[in-house]
Amino acid sequence: MDRLKNLGADTSQFAKDIESEAKRITWPSRQETVKSTLAVIVISAIFASFLGVVDYAFSWVIRQILS
Numbered sequence: 001m002d003r004l005k006n007l008g009a010d011t012s013q014f015a016k017d018i019e020s021e022a023k024r025i026t027w028p029s030r031q032e033t034v035k036s037t038l039a040v041i042v043i044s045a046i047f048a049s050f051l052g053v054v055d056y057a058f059s060w061v062i063r064q065i066l067s
Helices: 002-023 030-066
Strands: none
């Protein structure tokens, strides 16, 4: 029975700790979020293009070897 009482107290303390930590969060501004998002999109597009070129080159080499 003591274990159930401790569980309630532990859960309550855990919820209070979460609330306390959530108040310390500093969110980025809208401008920072847009810049970061655009950076991720640009880098992803560059990386995808690079992988596409490498894939095309490898497939061309394989076609030349097999034909």
